[in-house]
Amino acid sequence: MVQGDDGSPRRKELRRGEELIAARVSAATKEGRHWGRDGAIALCRRRLGALERLGEGARGYSAFASTYYAAAHYAASRIRLHPSAPFWGVRFFWDLARARHWIERHERAVGGFEKMSAGALDIYAAIKTMTGDCRRYVSRDWADVCYLEAIRVAVEAGGRDDLSDDDQALNLIRRAGLRMRTRTGNGRWTESALNLITEAYSMVPRLTPLTAVRVIRNYGEYFEKIGNLSEAKVHLTAASVLAEQHGLTDQVAKIRPLLARVWEKRLGCVSYF
Known part of the structure; x- marks a missing residue:
């Protein structure tokens, strides 16, 4: 760790370097470049090194968890569409396991949930949700353990006073x-879920492009899940168009299989998305 105050030349140099790497991680993630020498994961590893030298390793742990989660989400979106699905399956489970490792390390480093930032809590809830989705194929009760923990964490994050519009919208859709998803709330919670996601959707004009795409995508997913395929198609298409306009390749990859599923349900045949 570099000693001295934030005004020292060495710390300023490290800080600038860390910020530049963070920008590259963000760009790589948006473009769907998660792996490889110049991928988001490799870049995030370099960022973690810089943060540890600055004495801010805990920030790096949550960032690493977020990067691995994004990679796992991207891999999951490719399993359906890509012919080499077994490869994407292995990639998905590995990245999800690494995401869990880093967010749990972050929790220990900061001293528990109460001391985690809203952003870190959101990442934690997202990882628990994805883990529950995997466990659901084995046991709904086992999955519910993850979902209920994710709800607890998400509610904790949503109660923070310093949330930006983007953070608040993402918390609502989470x-x-x-x-x-939760079995005990299935059906009975549908109207409540609609209220939450409609509130998030009303915030779209105030959101950054990436967050707006995620909210619109989730709004479309909600209608697909309750069987309103016309509304689902409208909103998923809008999300896809907005993502393409802003070069959000990873979001386009996530939306395509959702649109394909809607078309299959509407037409009763195989879609060629």
Whole structure:
């Protein structure tokens, strides 16, 4: 760790370097470049090194968890569409395991949930949700353990006073999705989920492009899950168009299989998305 105050030349140099790497991680993630020498994961590893030298390793742990989660999400979106699905399956489970490792390390480093930032809590809830989705194929009760923990964490994050519009919108769609997933709340929580996600959708004009795409995508997913395929198609298409306009390749990759599924349900045949 570099000693001295934030004004020292060495710390300033490290800080500038860390910020530049963070920007590259963000760009690589948006473009769907998660792996390889110049991928988001490799870049995030370099960023973690810089943060540890600055004495801010805990920040790096949550960032690493977020990067691995994004990679796992991207891999999951490719399993359906890519012919080499077994490869993407292995990639998905490995990246999800690494995401869990880093967010748990972050929790220990900061001293528990109460001391985690809203952003870190959101990452934790997202990883628990994805883990629950995997466990659901084995046991719904086992999955519910993850979902209920994710709800607890998401509610904790949503109660923070310093949330930006983007953070608040993402928290709302997270909680809506969890209410739809949890078996004990299935059906009874549908209206509550709609209220949460509609509130998030009303915030779209104030959101950054990436967050707006995620909210619109989730709004479309909600309608697909309750069987309103016309509304689902409208909103998923809008999300896809907005993602393409802003070069959000990873979001386009996530939306395509959702649109394909909607078309299959509407037409009763195989889609060629």
